[in-house]
Amino acid sequence: MIVPVVKEILKADDQVALENRAAFDAAGVAAVNVMGSPGAGKTALIMAAVERLSPDVQPGVIAGGVASSLDADRFAARSIPVVQVHTGGCCMLDASMVHTALLHLDLPTLDLLFIENVGNLICPADYTVGADLNLVVPSVPEGHDKPYKYPDMFAAADIAVLNKADLLAGSGFNLGYFECGVRMVNPDVEIFHVSSRTGAGVEPWLEWLLQRLGKRTPELV
Amino acid sequence: MIVPVVKEILKADDQVALENRAAFDAAGVAAVNVMGSPGAGKTALIMAAVERLSPDVQPGVIAGGVASSLDADRFAARSIPVVQVHTGGCCMLDASMVHTALLHLDLPTLDLLFIENVGNLICPADYTVGADLNLVVPSVPEGHDKPYKYPDMFAAADIAVLNKADLLAGSGFNLGYFECGVRMVNPDVEIFHVSSRTGAGVEPWLEWLLQRLGKRTPELV
Numbered sequence: 001m002i003v004p005v006v007k008e009i010l011k012a013d014d015q016v017a018l019e020n021r022a023a024f025d026a027a028g029v030a031a032v033n034v035m036g037s038p039g040a041g042k043t044a045l046i047m048a049a050v051e052r053l054s055p056d057v058q059p060g061v062i063a064g065g066v067a068s069s070l071d072a073d074r075f076a077a078r079s080i081p082v083v084q085v086h087t088g089g090c091c092m093l094d095a096s097m098v099h100t101a102l103l104h105l106d107l108p109t110l111d112l113l114f115i116e117n118v119g120n121l122i123c124p125a126d127y128t129v130g131a132d133l134n135l136v137v138p139s140v141p142e143g144h145d146k147p148y149k150y151p152d153m154f155a156a157a158d159i160a161v162l163n164k165a166d167l168l169a170g171s172g173f174n175l176g177y178f179e180c181g182v183r184m185v186n187p188d189v190e191i192f193h194v195s196s197r198t199g200a201g202v203e204p205w206l207e208w209l210l211q212r213l214g215k216r217t218p219e220l221v
Numbered sequence: 222m223i224v225p226v227v228k229e230i231l232k233a234d235d236q237v238a239l240e241n242r243a244a245f246d247a248a249g250v251a252a253v254n255v256m257g258s259p260g261a262g263k264t265a266l267i268m269a270a271v272e273r274l275s276p277d278v279q280p281g282v283i284a285g286g287v288a289s290s291l292d293a294d295r296f297a298a299r300s301i302p303v304v305q306v307h308t309g310g311c312c313m314l315d316a317s318m319v320h321t322a323l324l325h326l327d328l329p330t331l332d333l334l335f336i337e338n339v340g341n342l343i344c345p346a347d348y349t350v351g352a353d354l355n356l357v358v359p360s361v362p363e364g365h366d367k368p369y370k371y372p373d374m375f376a377a378a379d380i381a382v383l384n385k386a387d388l389l390a391g392s393g394f395n396l397g398y399f400e401c402g403v404r405m406v407n408p409d410v411e412i413f414h415v416s417s418r419t420g421a422g423v424e425p426w427l428e429w430l431l432q433r434l435g436k437r438t439p440e441l442v
């Protein structure tokens with residue numbers, strides 16, 4: 001007799017993802033699942049976004065990781081509601097972990113929730129957490145071949161935000177090759193180039209994000 | 222009744238790792254397990270090493286990944302024996318995958334085998350593949366907080382080779398903070414700074430590596 005344990009567990013987690021989504025909808029919260037390699041700049045990108053929101057768009061953050069609260073500390077220092085989730089060694093956030101984190105957030109007071117996934121280009125692609133949008137953050141120093149080497153991650157994304165674009169000059173990063181790879185696995189993906197450090201490109205990306213999520217954009221400061 | 226399936230599978234894989242190690246020893250091959258984030262420069266570092274080996278130190282490569290043969294192609298183009306292993310979506314190489322790859326290499330003709338693990342700072346730390354040495358490749362653009370956020374990877378490493386050191390100036394990367402984090406989880410680790418792109422620091426690192434592995438170093442060209 002074969003017991004398909006893993007399959008059943010995945011199905012249960014998908015059910016929790018639907019519950020998370022229902023909770024977001026009920027509270028009027030738009031949730032973005034932010035994925036990328038270690039050091040791609042997920043935290044910096046989220047920080048660049050929340051710094052540019054007008055006061056009537058209240059952000060919140062769930063920060064996933066295997067250790068430390070360094071990311072969560074950065075948001076807490078700016079009085080942004082944040083929950084740090086340690087995955088117990090797991091290489092991604094799943095819906096149940098997000099569900100538990102939601103118990104520690106006052107969801108109806110939030111408008112925009114960033115779910116910062118574990119730094120990893122493989123595992124998070126296989127799990128839905130119930131977000132409205134899946135966003136992947138590749139970065140220039142990682143090289144232009146990432147969509148070819150990690151196609152599932154780019155296939156799972158609604159939007160790819162190429163970070164550290166200030167390092168493009170002289171890097172050998174071939175934008176055409178990169179974008180061709182992204183569109184090969186995912187013709188519908190939106191691609192933006194930003195530098196969280198300099199701020200270049202952050203506002204057009206954020207404007208698109210807020211429009212897509214049904215949040216008013218004129219509040220952009 | 223509880224059946225500890227995962228534990229037993231891990232034990233079986235550990236047994237295969239011992240067999241890999243015995244095969245390396247019998248063939249006089251020193252094997253290095255190279256781990257790091259996507260885009261940290263694992264392939265570039267290995268390439269920088271093999272380009273500097275004298276002709277009587279024969280390298281070989283096992284290149285792990287979830288998709289494409291881009292890494293293996295680079296070695297094959299230089300007539301370096303290489304096997305590309307696709308992990309079937311798995312976020313690391315395990316001993317059994319390496320064991321299978323060894324069937325495609327003429328081990329007695331090799332002296333130094335680089336096992337390039339899947340780009341990931343989490344999963345590969347939990348698996349031994351039977352290598353003589355575990356090497357982690359952090360890189361400057363990933364930021365100085367990686368040992369704090371991914372301690373298990375740095376704890377599992379015998380040596381940390383900080384790549385892309387040519388990007389240190391003006392990056393905000395705090396070397397002292399980085400090295401403190403590495404030594405906090407692993408006081409015995411060796412730390413080197415290199416730039417695979419410029420070649421800076423590659424020879425001192427390679428000399429240490431060959432000495433540690435019992436390979437003669439004067440052959441360095």
